[in-house]
Amino acid sequence: MMLKRRKIGFLGAGNMAQAMIRALVESGTVDRRNIWVTNRSGGKLKKARDEFGVNTLDTNEELVDACDTIFIAVKPQDLAEALEPIASSFHEGHLVLSLAAGFPIEALERLLPGAPMLARVMPNAPAAIRRAVVGYCLSAGASSAEGSVRDLLAPLGYVVACEEGEPFQALTVSCGSGTGFVLEFMQYWQEWLEGHGFETEIARKMAVETFLGAALMAEHAPEVPFHDMQDKVVSKKGVTAAGLQSMREFEIERALRYSFERAAIRDSELAGRGR
Ligand SMILES: NC(=O)c1ccc[n+]([C@@H]2O[C@H](COP(=O)([O-])OP(=O)(O)OC[C@H]3O[C@@H](n4cnc5c(N)ncnc54)[C@H](OP(=O)(O)O)[C@@H]3O)[C@@H](O)[C@H]2O)c1
Structure with a gap:
């Protein structure tokens, strides 16, 4: 699917989500009207609306329904609690990119059995100034989405395909x-x-x-x-x-x-x- 046509969701509107939204919008990669955001508490949603002009939603379920591409941008310790209640809403058309450190692809596959297109993404802190090194690896079902994954990450900096396991840890x-x-x-x-x-x-x-x-x-x-x-x-x-x-x-x-x-x-x- 063309990147411009993707409806992109951010589940979690913390530091990394904000850095990514800024990069996607400022680089012109994605139209701000095609970005939707949820967050556990309200303040960051207001900031996302005011600062980036993106759409906000009240629930993660609505986010999954509204978007075909979802960045999971919660802390690793909040990941299971965030995904378990909405796991059945994901389907094979969804491309899901997880930013959670320490969650390998196989753990994501177990959490989201209905979504075969999964990417594990690891940006570093200079993402905030668009000079990150961003590693990613894909689930077996996501190989056809690799171009989209790279295009979505490119505004953050230098994008590196990385095997799961020892290379990803390195x-x-x-x-x-x-x-x-x-x-x-x-x-x-x-x-x-x-x-x-x-x-x-x-x-x-x-x-x-x-x-x-x-x-x-x-x-x-x-x-x-x-x-x-x-x-x-x-x-x-x-x-x-x-x-x-x-x-x-x-x-x-x-x-x-x-x-x-x-x-x-x-x-x-x-x-x-x-x-
Ligand atoms: N920051 C980095 O440099 C960096 C680098 C590499 C990878 N990462 C990864 O990026 C992810 C996010 O990190 P971060 O630094 O952006 O953390 P963060 O600033 O704490 O943001 C996480 C956000 O997720 C929200 N959240 C938690 N549970 C939720 C739920 N069930 N539904 C909706 N929103 C929920 C939190 O809401 P509240 O406002 O209620 O807390 C918070 O705003 C982590 O998995 C981390 O491993 C970060």
């Missing part, structure tokens, strides 16, 4: 949690600069620009491997080389890998609870 940890990990490093940069005499605001900006500069340099030359790019900015026995040698002696990579593994273990624990 994306969740490195890109989902990754935003938090990178901010931790940026905090170290800022604090070190402050410790060496820079004002907080200036130190913050210097940290941001250093990370942004490196990232943009890499983005501008996608064919150049990171280590080749690094070689160009490191002169032998120079200042950067001395710092890098120390980073390697302290095995920062090993510490990071360990942190990623710890996050993955936590993701598995939460997924176990989700099922």
Whole structure:
């Protein structure tokens, strides 16, 4: 089905739903008149109406009846309670995209046996500024809807097809949690600069620009491997080389890998609870 003709529902109007609605509307991907929203409490519905000009409905059942494409945008712990009472309203024409972390496709299939077209979606926080990494995987019945899924997610940022299981977890940890990990490093940069005499605001900006500069340099030359790019900015026995040698002696990579593994273990624990 053409994207412009889809009637798109958001079950839950919290942070991620709002980021997605903004991206879909501002990019011109979807007409705001084709978006419907529900939420457990009233305040966010008013915000959705006032700020985005989308339609709101009183019940999730009405949402499922009104829309052919439904984003499930509630917290994972609220998912079963939200879907169980309306599960029988879904039919094979519905495309359902779940944003809930820790709910694999097979768990969604059990919750919504009448809806074979399911997508599990994992955006990260920069979705709010349309610079997310967004992973998705599809149920077996949803392969014909892959184009629509990619088109719906494209306004959020970089869209990556991802197998369920270990690859999806790796994306969740490195890109989902990754935003938090990178901010931790940026905090170290800022604090070190402050410790060496820079004002907080200036130190913050210097940290941001250093990370942004490196990232943009890499983005501008996608064919150049990171280590080749690094070689160009490191002169032998120079200042950067001395710092890098120390980073390697302290095995920062090993510490990071360990942190990623710890996050993955936590993701598995939460997924176990989700099922
Ligand atoms: N935020 C992120 O960066 C991010 C990243 C990746 C994935 N996600 C996923 O996105 C989903 C939403 O996260 P969020 O950060 O947007 O959470 P959020 O801001 O708490 O939004 C969830 C919304 O769902 C509403 N809700 C709960 N139960 C409902 C029900 N039965 N019917 C209708 N609405 C209901 C809540 O209403 P109330 O107003 O009553 O609380 C709340 O507004 C989660 O599954 C999360 O794992 C988020």
